[in-house]
Amino acid sequence: MPHSVKVAPAYPVADGQAHCPIHHVLSYIGNKWAILILRELFQGNRRTNEFLAALPGISTKTLTARLRELERWGLVTRTVFPEVPPRVEYSLTAKGREIQPIMVALSQVGQHWLVHGSPRSAP
Amino acid sequence: MPHSVKVAPAYPVADGQAHCPIHHVLSYIGNKWAILILRELFQGNRRTNEFLAALPGISTKTLTARLRELERWGLVTRTVFPEVPPRVEYSLTAKGREIQPIMVALSQVGQHWLVHGSPRSAP
């Protein structure tokens, strides 16, 4: 953690596992909405309202907070168009696209669990 | 969801994305500690104290809560040995081992971000 300021509220990088790769990625995308936000961006650029429509349950407050984090970490780009009405577009950076293997793995396991009985439907 | 009781506090399966594979997996392992707990179990059976040592920051309350969820969903087995002092061991089920591709992807991206500059260290 190069900065002393708290930039990752989700996963406090503690003690002996700061070097664990899995823990390291989770400190970026392990919070409640990050992966779903990135999932949207893998399908194309998105505006704020489009996120809100695609992610039922998220609040504008949390959405902007997560997008600001992802932007600060270099995973997402925020573009403001000085128009009326105002328009803001978010897109993936090259760094952000690097998590594609994770999205693929998540999608494959999810597909498998949707087709076969999901664990939750087991007795 | 066979039960009417709330078994998945992490990700309320909302509206149009209940069928999304990624959202579906995250409803199981998308919460704060599940993946790190499973990471431990991929390296062998674990006792409660071993989890607490390997996951600095987790509380006994949350640990047992997550383990109970994972057990209920069929990803983890809980074995109680009637000894003194009491001993409880947790292990992965076959269902639990199905998330291995996710762990691999997380580990690889994490490794890459640790070797090259992590996004967080970018300006």
Place this chain on the structure above:
DNA sequence: CCGAATCCGTGTCGATACTG
């Protein structure tokens, strides 16, 4: 009008103390 900031109620989590 859209994006975002603010106030407030709620639920989750961590720290501690305690029980079997």
Place this chain on the structure above:
DNA sequence: CAGTATCGACACGGATTCGG
């Protein structure tokens, strides 16, 4: 040693308000 109970801290959601 494993798990529960209580309490304070914090993140999130909903509604409202502001800014451009």
